[in-house]
Amino acid sequence: MLHYSNFDDVACITTGIAITNPCLVNRIRKQATDLSDYEIAAHLANAIASATDAGHSLAWEASQYGESSAETLVDHEYFEELAAAWSMVAIEHQIDSFDVLYTEDASIH
Numbered sequence: 001m002l003h004y005s006n007f008d009d010v011a012c013i014t015t016g017i018a019i020t021n022p023c024l025v026n027r028i029r030k031q032a033t034d035l036s037d038y039e040i041a042a043h044l045a046n047a048i049a050s051a052t053d054a055g056h057s058l059a060w061e062a063s064q065y066g067e068s069s070a071e072t073l074v075d076h077e078y079f080e081e082l083a084a085a086w087s088m089v090a091i092e093h094q095i096d097s098f099d100v101l102y103t104e105d106a107s108i109h
Helices: 007-020 022-032 037-065 070-092 098-102
Strands: none
Touching: 007 022, 007 070, 022 070, 037 070, 037 098
């Protein structure tokens, strides 16, 4: 499982993500133009949580059945790419931590 200490750790993947999945990166960049820093950080946090959940599912299936299903493998790959793409967008918007999530008077759902 991946553990990220800051967005730069995810960003090292993003050079590859921009090349391997440019449509995903372009879609997220376009979406982020209308989002606040708070919303971008929230999307990134959600993508990281989803990637973590997919990684757990992958590991569980492998331990229980000796291999993972194709659906679980695809989910894992997609959510890792999504986290990398949101990380790249967060860095482009100069968001370098989740502290922005705690500075606004809004709750995270």
